[in-house]
Amino acid sequence: MAVLPPLxxxxxxxxxxxxxxxxxxxxxxxxxxxxxxxxxxxxxQLKATWERLSGVMGPGSLDPLVKELIYIAVSTAxxxxxxxxxxxxxxxxxxxxxxxxxxxxxxxxxxxxxxxMVTALQVPVDQVFQAELP
Amino acid sequence: MAVLPPLxxxxxxxxxxxxxxxxxxxxxxxxxxxxxxxxxxxxxQLKATWERLSGVMGPGSLDPLVKELIYIAVSTAxxxxxxxxxxxxxxxxxxxxxxxxxxxxxxxxxxxxxxxMVTALQVPVDQVFQAELP
Amino acid sequence: MAVLPPLxxxxxxxxxxxxxxxxxxxxxxxxxxxxxxxxxxxxxQLKATWERLSGVMGPGSLDPLVKELIYIAVSTAxxxxxxxxxxxxxxxxxxxxxxxxxxxxxxxxxxxxxxxMVTALQVPVDQVFQAELP
Amino acid sequence: MAVLPPLxxxxxxxxxxxxxxxxxxxxxxxxxxxxxxxxxxxxxQLKATWERLSGVMGPGSLDPLVKELIYIAVSTAxxxxxxxxxxxxxxxxxxxxxxxxxxxxxxxxxxxxxxxMVTALQVPVDQVFQAELP
Amino acid sequence: MAVLPPLxxxxxxxxxxxxxxxxxxxxxxxxxxxxxxxxxxxxxQLKATWERLSGVMGPGSLDPLVKELIYIAVSTAxxxxxxxxxxxxxxxxxxxxxxxxxxxxxxxxxxxxxxxMVTALQVPVDQVFQAELP
Amino acid sequence: MAVLPPLxxxxxxxxxxxxxxxxxxxxxxxxxxxxxxxxxxxxxQLKATWERLSGVMGPGSLDPLVKELIYIAVSTAxxxxxxxxxxxxxxxxxxxxxxxxxxxxxxxxxxxxxxxMVTALQVPVDQVFQAELP
Numbered sequence: 001m002a003v004l005p006p007l008x009x010x011x012x013x014x015x016x017x018x019x020x021x022x023x024x025x026x027x028x029x030x031x032x033x034x035x036x037x038x039x040x041x042x043x044x045q046l047k048a049t050w051e052r053l054s055g056v057m058g059p060g061s062l063d064p065l066v067k068e069l070i071y072i073a074v075s076t077a078x079x080x081x082x083x084x085x086x087x088x089x090x091x092x093x094x095x096x097x098x099x100x101x102x103x104x105x106x107x108x109x110x111x112x113x114x115x116x117m118v119t120a121l122q123v124p125v126d127q128v129f130q131a132e133l134p
Numbered sequence: 135m136a137v138l139p140p141l142x143x144x145x146x147x148x149x150x151x152x153x154x155x156x157x158x159x160x161x162x163x164x165x166x167x168x169x170x171x172x173x174x175x176x177x178x179q180l181k182a183t184w185e186r187l188s189g190v191m192g193p194g195s196l197d198p199l200v201k202e203l204i205y206i207a208v209s210t211a212x213x214x215x216x217x218x219x220x221x222x223x224x225x226x227x228x229x230x231x232x233x234x235x236x237x238x239x240x241x242x243x244x245x246x247x248x249x250x251m252v253t254a255l256q257v258p259v260d261q262v263f264q265a266e267l268p
Numbered sequence: 269m270a271v272l273p274p275l276x277x278x279x280x281x282x283x284x285x286x287x288x289x290x291x292x293x294x295x296x297x298x299x300x301x302x303x304x305x306x307x308x309x310x311x312x313q314l315k316a317t318w319e320r321l322s323g324v325m326g327p328g329s330l331d332p333l334v335k336e337l338i339y340i341a342v343s344t345a346x347x348x349x350x351x352x353x354x355x356x357x358x359x360x361x362x363x364x365x366x367x368x369x370x371x372x373x374x375x376x377x378x379x380x381x382x383x384x385m386v387t388a389l390q391v392p393v394d395q396v397f398q399a400e401l402p
Numbered sequence: 403m404a405v406l407p408p409l410x411x412x413x414x415x416x417x418x419x420x421x422x423x424x425x426x427x428x429x430x431x432x433x434x435x436x437x438x439x440x441x442x443x444x445x446x447q448l449k450a451t452w453e454r455l456s457g458v459m460g461p462g463s464l465d466p467l468v469k470e471l472i473y474i475a476v477s478t479a480x481x482x483x484x485x486x487x488x489x490x491x492x493x494x495x496x497x498x499x500x501x502x503x504x505x506x507x508x509x510x511x512x513x514x515x516x517x518x519m520v521t522a523l524q525v526p527v528d529q530v531f532q533a534e535l536p
Numbered sequence: 537m538a539v540l541p542p543l544x545x546x547x548x549x550x551x552x553x554x555x556x557x558x559x560x561x562x563x564x565x566x567x568x569x570x571x572x573x574x575x576x577x578x579x580x581q582l583k584a585t586w587e588r589l590s591g592v593m594g595p596g597s598l599d600p601l602v603k604e605l606i607y608i609a610v611s612t613a614x615x616x617x618x619x620x621x622x623x624x625x626x627x628x629x630x631x632x633x634x635x636x637x638x639x640x641x642x643x644x645x646x647x648x649x650x651x652x653m654v655t656a657l658q659v660p661v662d663q664v665f666q667a668e669l670p
Numbered sequence: 671m672a673v674l675p676p677l678x679x680x681x682x683x684x685x686x687x688x689x690x691x692x693x694x695x696x697x698x699x700x701x702x703x704x705x706x707x708x709x710x711x712x713x714x715q716l717k718a719t720w721e722r723l724s725g726v727m728g729p730g731s732l733d734p735l736v737k738e739l740i741y742i743a744v745s746t747a748x749x750x751x752x753x754x755x756x757x758x759x760x761x762x763x764x765x766x767x768x769x770x771x772x773x774x775x776x777x778x779x780x781x782x783x784x785x786x787m788v789t790a791l792q793v794p795v796d797q798v799f800q801a802e803l804p
Binding site: 246 | 515517518
């Protein structure tokens with residue numbers, strides 16, 4: 001399925017190809033996945049998204065693998081099939097073990113279950129969990 | 135807001151109070167938050183949920199703090215205000231720094247943004263991301 | 269919270285008040301809840317929504333109480349706090365017992381959990397579950 | 403995928419075929435898309451849905467193209483792949499340019515990102531944004 | 537699509553095959569659907585999920601068919617294609633008629649519509665719908 | 671509710687206050703709403719978010735008011751109460767009439783309803799709606 005075709009290197013504009021080159025250099029692979037090839041229809045959006053994503057997902061206070069797990073969790077709750085596939089692959093590339101994957105699934109499932117129970121019961125937020133407002 | 139009131143210790147059944155005692159012993163605090171007090175209307179559900187949750191969220195291949203971050207991510211995507219409040223408190227209790235919290239927010243926001251872009255564009259899943267089916 | 273105030277009978281237009289009267293007659297109560305009082309800013313929308321809702325939620329192949337349970341389930345997954353409150357009240361008025369409410373919460377929680385696990389794992393749909401396409 | 407097959411003209415009931423004829427006349431095309439062909443299993447629902455949809459999406463205070471953009475935005479947030487495909491096609495038929503499509507994607511992505519950040523941070527609603535309640 | 541392949545009986549561990557046997561005995565069929573075959577990568581999760589699911593979905597205060605309708609409703613709002621397919625099949629196996637299916641779709645659609653309208657209008661919850669808090 | 675308090679001008683860092691000044695200059699008002707005051711705990715995130723948001727929401731191929739309507743639509747489907755309040759206020763400030771607001775609500779409700787019906791029925795995407803893949 002698609003509403004816009006992924007662009008091959010030949011069909012992409014020079015500005016988009018320049019971003020492809022950055023992605024290739026950063027990831028040390030020739031492969032460019034479809035997200036970037038579809039975004040290439042809008043080169044400034046492609047460039048801005050790549051720059052933010054590589055900044056946000058890089059090393060910081062949280063480990064890059066932990067960030068991938070969070071990404072999978074959000075993508076699951078949002079039902080983004082593409083994102084689940086691509087970030088599960090990314091997590092594996094960053095060292096996610098089968099046992100970690102299984103625990104991730106368990107935590108996501110547990111959170112979804114209690115989210116639904118809390119929402120169906122409309123549980124009031126405890127005072128102690130709330131920041132004091134000025 | 136609530137569709138069922140949280141039950142005080144005095145109003146909870148002996149079976150529910152026994153779970154409250156387990157929670158207190160496990161968490162080393164007297165405080166019982168409203169989720170458990172509302173679930174106390176259905177003591178078997180209370181007991182089963184506590185047992186699964188403490189199992190899933192305990193130590194394993196993933197660090198307990200990492201599990202809390204994943205929980206916050208799912209709860210955010212599901213819009214569960216109570217869950218975001220309670221698990222942000224839990225993450226802080228397990229050592230989440232302000233810088234880690236800020237990165238968590240950034241990753242959640244980035245994931246939500248690209249989830250939406252991918253979905254709006256209906257990007258086709260790359261073959262390389264898919265498990266081979268039998 | 270509100271982006272438009274609920275309209276009192278005095279502030280509503282004659283067209284909106286006529287719908288209020290239909291609701292009162294149908295429900296055999298003088299009380300008009302805020303959903304209808306906010307919709308009263310757009311009387312044709314108020315009228316159309318009331319007519320469809322009372323048609324869809326009335327007796328048919330499914331029991332009206334069962335329809336309320338389905339409504340609560342959808343409202344929970346969509347995170348609509350108002351809708352959960354109002355349809356839980358409606359389900360109780362139609363005879364939902366505490367035990368049925370507890371089972372409803374359990375089913376909603378179980379479904380949310382397996383939905384999330386299935387989505388995180390991207391389980392392929394079995395051939396036998398799919399309708400044959402022409 | 404499907405849980406009910408789309409009905410061909412030959413398989414549809416006379417009541418459903420009459421709605422197909424209305425759709426064809428209104429859209430000035432012979433083509434009937436699968437949404438209507440699946441709904442044809444329930445002719446009264448087919449008829450009611452078509453009548454409401456054509457009313458809501460027709461000219462009014464908002465331009466029909468603007469309505470299509472709003473439809474795509476909602477369908478994206480709800481993850482409805484079919485709806486994104488069909489309403490992107492409808493928007494193009496109503497004149498959506500490539501540049502407008504690109505801006506739509508950017509706004510949807512930005513909204514999803516800030517929605518998630520606001521929710522993760524549980525930002526309190528400013529008093530000035532709230533309607534005064536009676 | 538898949539991020540982990542479904543396991544055949546030959547590839548599953550003895551612990552997973554034991555759960556397959558329980559499913560077969562309980563459902564009186566040899567067929568094991570993909571959800572269980574993918575979960576078989578994590579046998580304790582497979583076992584726990586099957587035990588909870590068969591407990592929750594079994595007879596109680598709510599009819600098993602009603603529970604399937606609730607499951608379909610939640611799965612629809614969460615956009616879980618696999619779950620909609622499998623639980624629609626389950627509901628049919630438990631006696632759901634075409635007329636009941638059509639009413640289910642109508643209630644789900646109506647709930648989704650009013651959920652969205654209520655949310656867009658931020659309708660304040662009526663006092664009478666709220667449980668009294670201690 | 672809040673997990674982090676909004677920062678007053680006095681409590682914000684110089685870097686954050688500089689962004690507040692940009693917002694004030696751009697919007698020609700002294701008022702800074704809570705989203706920015708909470709983001710001020712992470713000044714680089716505050717700065718980056720303001721710059722992207724003001725870029726995306728400014729004039730382009732789509733009218734700024736149309737962009738606000740799209741923002742409200744996404745925020746509604748994501749259940750972001752804060753965002754609905756703030757962007758409804760923004761839309762009014764950019765000239766949204768009561769009639770346009772009423773139509774927006776109607777389109778959002780219609781989209782949510784058909785999204786749910788399509789998803790519950792798992793309608794297959796028509797070939798004609800799909801981009802040709804390379």
